[in-house]
Amino acid sequence: MLKKERHDFIMRQINLHNRVLTSDLVQLLNVSEDTIRRDLQELVEEGLLFKVHGGALSKSYHSSFDDSTVYARDSKIIIAKKAISLVKDGMVVLTGGGTTILELVKQLPQNVAATFFTISPLVAVELAKYNNIEVILIGGLFSKNSQVTYGGQVITQLSEIKADLCLMGTSAIHPEDGLTDTYWEINQLKKAMLAASKKSAVLCISEKLDISLRLKVCPIESITYLVTELDQGHEALAGYRSKELNIL
Known part of the structure; x- marks a missing residue:
């Protein structure tokens, strides 16, 4: 090569x-x-x-202020606008980190009133721009690689939360293998976030569909919503529709 x-x-x-x-x-x-x-x-x-x-x-993973380096930003904006419909006034929302979640936060209505827990300092900074959103940053060790907090202290705090909705990005999703990741610390975080939430939405550009990585986060049945930039009836989503996922 x-x-x-x-x-x-x-x-x-x-x-x-x-x-x-x-x-x-x-x-x-x-x-x-x-x-x-x-x-x-x-x-x-x-x-x-x-x-x-x-x-x-x-590079795009390290700043919430420079949109020029965000990969597939147009697709992520479409995803963000779809996912916003899941956020209702009065909700308790738990979020992960990553550029797709950041795009969602930037697209929120200015008057939305909700409580957001997040493991991402960058997401917390963006959420703090909204007058009616209470922002709770879950503290712990800080991962320089993933730009989120992690570790036993974070897992313990997550176990004490019961969120209405969990919003997370993903590195990979597959209709048979479910949600997977490469890094142990992120794998454990995502498991704890899902356990702390009544419903969950995975925000995912279509290029990450049908990919499996080494560590299992959860089966596809544990996810409530799958949000991509594709139309709901797109053929690439057929395997996910067969699992009775709510696809946006």
């Missing part, structure tokens, strides 16, 4: 999952670890990603 093809592949993985592991790229591309490290360094020098220990992170 040519270097440009490797770079394009790496950036696609970064754009879809916000982060990649060097070890995964070595296996997926069947090249040496040194080759991947050089590729990542070159992409850093081009200003396309952040290199961290063991892998790399998307």
Whole structure:
């Protein structure tokens, strides 16, 4: 595989999952670890990603203020506008982090009155712009990779919440394998968030459909709503409709 093809592949993985592991790229591309490290360094020098220990992170994942670097932003805005219909006055809402959730928060009506718990400081900053929203940031260890709080303290706080609705993004979803992730800490967070909520909505661009990663979060039946940029009747959603998901 040519270097440009490797770079394009790496950036696609970064754009879809916000982060990649060097070890995964070595296996997926069947090249040496040194080759991947050089590729990542070159992409850093081009200003396309952040290199961290063991892998790399998307630039768009690190700021709620720069929309220009958000991958598939038009699709995420469509998703956000659909998902807003789920947020009602008086609700207690629990959110994860990520660029799709940030887009949803930016699209909320100015007069919405609700209580939002979040594990994402970036989401909390955006929510604080709304006069009638009470914002509760769940504190704990801070993941530099995922830009959310995590750990036992966060899991304990989540166990004491009973939210009306959980809004979360995802790295991967599959009609048979359900919701999956690559990182143990994120896997445990998502499980705790789902357990703390009466209903859940997964916000997902269509490029993440039919993908399975190494760690199981939950079966597809544990999700109440699936929100994509596609029309409800799109053929790509057939497998999810058969699971009786509410698709927006």
